Amino acid sequence: MTKVSIYTREHSTRRLTKAKSQTYPMGTIFVLRHGSKWKTLPKTTTTFSEATVAALQLEIALFTGAQQEAPKPATRSPKSDALTLEAARDIYTDNLRTKSERTRHAYGLSLKQFLHSCEDKPLSEITKQDLIDFHHYLKSDGMGDRTIANRVGNVVTFLRHFGIKDITIKVKYVEQKVRAYRPDELKALFGHATEDEWLLFQFFLCSGAREQEVMHAAKEDIDFVDGLFTVRAKDGWKPKDYEERETPLPDFLLDALKDRPSGLLFPTADGSPNGHMLRILKQLVQRAKLAGVWKLHKFRKSYATIQHRDGVDARTIQKRLGHSSLETTLAYLEGEEARSERSRKQVNGAFSMFA
Numbered sequence: 001m002t003k004v005s006i007y008t009r010e011h012s013t014r015r016l017t018k019a020k021s022q023t024y025p026m027g028t029i030f031v032l033r034h035g036s037k038w039k040t041l042p043k044t045t046t047t048f049s050e051a052t053v054a055a056l057q058l059e060i061a062l063f064t065g066a067q068q069e070a071p072k073p074a075t076r077s078p079k080s081d082a083l084t085l086e087a088a089r090d091i092y093t094d095n096l097r098t099k100s101e102r103t104r105h106a107y108g109l110s111l112k113q114f115l116h117s118c119e120d121k122p123l124s125e126i127t128k129q130d131l132i133d134f135h136h137y138l139k140s141d142g143m144g145d146r147t148i149a150n151r152v153g154n155v156v157t158f159l160r161h162f163g164i165k166d167i168t169i170k171v172k173y174v175e176q177k178v179r180a181y182r183p184d185e186l187k188a189l190f191g192h193a194t195e196d197e198w199l200l201f202q203f204f205l206c207s208g209a210r211e212q213e214v215m216h217a218a219k220e221d222i223d224f225v226d227g228l229f230t231v232r233a234k235d236g237w238k239p240k241d242y243e244e245r246e247t248p249l250p251d252f253l254l255d256a257l258k259d260r261p262s263g264l265l266f267p268t269a270d271g272s273p274n275g276h277m278l279r280i281l282k283q284l285v286q287r288a289k290l291a292g293v294w295k296l297h298k299f300r301k302s303y304a305t306i307q308h309r310d311g312v313d314a315r316t317i318q319k320r321l322g323h324s325s326l327e328t329t330l331a332y333l334e335g336e337e338a339r340s341e342r343s344r345k346q347v348n349g350a351f352s353m354f355a
Contacts, residue, residue: 003059004032004033004055004056004058004059004062005018005032005033005034006018006019006031006032006051006052006055007019007031007032007033008024008029008030009029009031009040016031019048019051020048021048022048023047023048024047024048025315025326026046027243027319027324029043030045030050030051030054032051032054032055032058034059034062039058041054083122083123083162084120084121084122084123085114085115085118085120085121085123085126086115086120088158088162089111089112089115089158092111092161092162093107093108093111095161096108100212100238106150107154107157107158109151110150110151110154110155110158111154111155111158113134113137113138113151114130114134114151114155117137117138118130118133118134123159123164124164126159126164126167127167128167128168128169130167131155131156131167131169132169134152134155135148135152135169135171138151138152144173145171145172145173146173148171149171149172149173152169152171153171156168156169178295178297178298178301179298179301180305180306180334181298181299181302185290186205186302189284189285189288190202191288192287192288193284196266197280197284199253199256199266200214200266200277200280201281201299202253203253203257203266204296204300205299205302205303206250206253206303207229207247207249207303208299208300208303208304208307208321209247209300210240210297210300210322211277211278211296211297212237212240213239214265214266214277215264215266215273215274215275215277216234216237216264217229217264217265217266218234218262218263218264218265219260219261219265220262222249222257224254224257224258227248227249227254228247228248229246229247229248229249230244230245230246230247231244231245231246231247232244237273239322240322243322245319245322247320248320277296278296281294281295281296282294300321300332301332301334303321304317304321304329304333305332305333305334308333314326314329317329317332317333
């Protein structure tokens with residue numbers, strides 16, 4: 001009988017770990033392996049015991065012949081030696097049609113610049129020097145190291161798609177520390193906001209939602225009885241990792257949202273998703289004469305930090321933010337300000353027994 005092994009995989013990664021008989025957190029993905037074949041179990045499989053049952057069922061099916069090895073579907077990934085760089089780019093971008101518009105744009109731009117850097121040639125003739133030259137090309141165009149790392153990484157992923165796995169370079173960059181907004185900054189921001197601006201950025205802050213999630217948030221996503229906002233798929237848009245999640249909202253924000261009409265909560269004048277929220281934020285910051293760099297994504301870090309300081313555990317924050325990895329959530333959490341009154345009370349209480 002064919003042996004079926006059980007693995008776990010994190011969302012949005014290909015990292016597989018041999019599963020053990022233990023309790024796994026919600027959202028864990030179980031994967032079965034038999035020979036060189038892999039089978040991802042549905043999200044309804046939430047425990048190791050359920051995965052074990054699925055593995056045994058698959059073993060029996062393989063042994064009895066009830067489960068036949070399905071033929072591999074045809075893909076548009078011909079051998080690299082039969083393709084030019086431009087042709088391979090067209091095939092790859094076509095294969096990305098199921099990805100988000102932002103992902104397709106990022107890869108499309110990176111490959112366009114790479115093609116401009118080294119010009120069209122057979123894909124099999126791409127060398128490490130081409131990546132080095134691409135790095136210099138982007139640098140001379142005034143791009144920052146983080147952006148260059150992303151663009152080079154996109155090209156490396158593209159090459160691996162066509163079986164070219166030995167050509168890569170590492171672009172180092174200094175990871176910029178992004179802090180959460182301070183309470184005084186947020187109070188000043190909301191103090192200068194119009195009614196619509198106040199509601200928009202309160203929603204960002206109190207929901208911890210991503211920009212795309214706020215853009216597509218609708219009144220029908222709000223449960224006014226239980227006080228929950230649900231991130232769910234819409235026509236033409238899917239949540240990150242294709243996962244829905246629920247986040248509780250404070251009563252004052254729910255009261256303010258009750259008067260909104262049906263449909264999108266923050267649409268443009270023609271009723272479409274608003275892609276200008278960052279511009280609205282920057283205009284408000286300028287009007288309030290606030291210093292520093294203001295970004296929409298910093299509201300998520302502020303949400304996580306405020307929740308954590310109020311006693312919400314990291315696992316719950318991870319679930320509310322929709323992170324597949326707890327490590328990502330922990331990076332969002334800021335420690336208590338050393339000069340704060342709360343820090344003084346904490347340190348006095350912790351060491352008072354030795355006074």
